[in-house]
Every structure is written in structure tokens, then in C-alpha cells.
């Protein structure tokens with residue numbers, strides 16, 4: 001069964017229509033899950049809880065019985081945490097992104113840790129363009145990384161279908177690839193005036209492709225495995241590196257598209273084009289810009305295939321030498 005949002009509002013001052021949307025959904029008592037930097041956007045007198053004060057493994061479900069819905073208001077972590085609580089309680093989830101840093105805004109999955117797991121798509125998405133376009137530029141740059149990643153995600157999915165017979169949804173793959181190509185073309189050929197709004201629309205559409213496929217496959221391939229491997233190593237070595245999900249995925253896409261190019265002449269120039277689009281929106285394209293050591297990039301590339309059981313261009317893993325070659329040829333290191 002495909003579940004997609006019932007109401008999607010992408011406009012200036014959309015946040016002031018939250019109570020109207022709740023009324024249409026016959027919801028009266030939501031709990032807002034938000035963060036300390038984004039609470040200022042909670043323009044309603046509902047109960048609030050900070051996501052960094054919730055232990056998602058231990059939270060007491062009965063504490064939440066009095067609410068009929070959950071609102072996730074903020075960046076990716078606020079939205080992910082709200083989505084998870086709503087799912088565990090079996091009540092509707094409304095997504096109110098305050099920035100456009102990844103497609104968790106609309107996706108049915110929770111990706112707080114790996115492997116991500118399927119919950120349910122938000123019943124409503126309220127994207128206030130005034131708030132989002134004023135959000136930190138770095139977050140809006142990171143969002144581009146989580147869109148270009150659809151290109152390599154779809155290439156990996158096709159490869160898995162061809163080489164190991166994995167199930168493949170042509171419709172969600174074409175949808176996902178088109179979203180990314182459209183935004184790349186816009187970014188490379190415009191003055192970026194409409195970028196925040198186009199980015200939000202692309203991320204919401206990307207999240208919907210995940211609902212259609214009932215899997216993150218259309219939006220998450222080898223480039224995400226690389227990003228998750230970085231997250232794993234940052235935790236293992238207790239590194240205080242605050243690179244964002246979208247930033248890591250953008251750099252992963254530069255390298256994974258290069259790997260695909262090596263096997264498919266028709267893709268020549270793809271990695272360069274992706275890099276240019278990331279540069280145009282000031283997203284990082286090198287390890288240095290991510291403030292990540294070259295050795296960590298190489299180690300992440302060599303363990304990425306082990307992060308989850310997902311067949312990609314990495315197949316059963318690449319050597320340290322191959323990893324170094326890819327990272328050097330794409331000027332990531």
C-alpha cells in the first residue's frame with residue numbers, strides 16, 4: 001500500500017495555516033517535537049518537547065497517550081524523532097521543516113540510525129518558504145547533496161536489478177532521477193533566486209518516491225552508504241566533526257558517479273556536472289571543506305558496502321588503493 005501526504009503546503013507564511021490543517025484532519029491535541037534553535041517557530045500553544053531530551057530507545061509510550069498527533073518542527077533530527085514517536089504510537093505525523101537539508105521532510109522512513117526503517121509518510125507537510133529561505137545557508141546547500149544523490153541511487157538500483165535480480169520500480173526510479181536532473185539543470189543555468197523553493201519541492205518529491213517504492217532505494221545508494229560509513233567512523237573514533245547528512249551525500253555522489261562513469265562510457269562527465277552543481281550552491285565538494293581527514297574518507301569508502309545489505313556499484317567492497325584513486329581523481333582529496 002502506498003501512503004503519501006494528504007496535504008502539502010509550500011508557500012510563504014504556511015506555518016500560520018497549521019491549525020487549519022489540523023482542523024481538516026480533525027486533530028486537536030498534537031505534541032510538537034522540535035529543537036532548541038527552531039522552537040522559536042512554534043507559533044502555536046501546543047505542548048512542546050525537545051528531541052535531544054528524548055531517548056528514542058527508552059521513551060515511555062504511555063507518556064504520549066494524551067496526544068492525538070505529533071508535529072515534527074525543525075531540521076532532520078526533529079522531524080525524524082517526531083516521525084518515530086508518531087509511528088510507535090500509531091498516530092498521525094505532521095512535518096513542518098524549518099530548512100531544506102534532506103528528504104526526511106516527506107519520506108516514510110526514519111534514518112536516525114542505520115539501517116533506516118520504514119514508518120509512515122507524514123499526513124501533512126507544511127513548508128513555510130519565509131522560514132526556510134532564512135535558514136542557515138549551509139543547510140540549504142546540504143539539501144542539494146541529498147538531491148544529487150538520487151542520480152547514483154538510481155544507477156545503483158538499476159545495477160542491482162541487472163546483476164542480482166533485485167526488484168526495481170521503473171516509475172519511482174524515473175521520478176527520482178528526473179527530480180535530481182531538473183534541479184541540477186536549474187542550479188547550473190540560473191541565478192538561484194528560486195533555489196530554496198525549488199529545493200523544498202525537490203526534497204518533498206524525493207521523499208514521495210521513497211513512499212512509492214516503499215524503500216529508500218530511489219534516493220539512497222552507494223553515496224549514502226559512504227555517508228553512513230562516515231557517521232559510523234565518526235562515532236567509532238568519537239570525532240567531533242559536524243558534517244551534515246546532505247554534505248556527506250553530495251561528496252559521496254561525486255565519487256560514486258565517477259565509479260559508474262568508469263563502467264559506462266555514456267555517463268562520461270556526470271561526476272563533473274554533479275560537482276559543478278554542488279559548487280554553485282556552495283556545498284562542500286572536498287574532504288577539506290568537510291573538515292574530514294583524507295584517511296577517514298578512504299576508510300569510509302572501503303567499509304561502505306558493509307553498512308547495510310544493499311547492492312551497489314561498490315559490489316562486495318573496494319580496495320584502499322581503489323578508494324584513494326577515486327577520491328584523488330574526483331579531487332575530493
Ligand SMILES: NC(=O)C1=CN([C@@H]2O[C@H](COP(=O)(O)OP(=O)(O)OC[C@H]3O[C@@H](n4cnc5c(N)ncnc54)[C@H](OP(=O)(O)O)[C@@H]3O)[C@@H](O)[C@H]2O)C=CC1
Nearest residue numbers: 035036037038075076077098099101104107109111112135
Ligand atoms: N528520514 C529520512 O528520510 C532522513 C532523515 N535524516 C535525518 O536528518 C538528520 C540530519 O538532518 P539535518 O537537518 O542535516 O541536521 P539537524 O537536524 O541536526 O539540523 C542541523 C541544525 O540546523 C538547525 N536548524 C534547522 N532549521 C533551522 C532554522 N530555520 N534556523 C536556524 N537553525 C535551524 C537545527 O536546529 P535545532 O538545534 O533546533 O534542531 C540544528 O541545530 C539525520 O541525523 C537523520 O536523523 C536524514 C536523511 C533522510
Ligand SMILES: O=C(CO)COP(=O)(O)O
Nearest residue numbers: 103111116216219220224
Ligand atoms: O537519507 C535517506 C534518503 O535521502 C534515507 O536513506 P537511508 O535508507 O540510506 O537511511
Ligand SMILES: [Zn+2]
Nearest residue numbers: 102103146249
Ligand atoms: Zn539522504
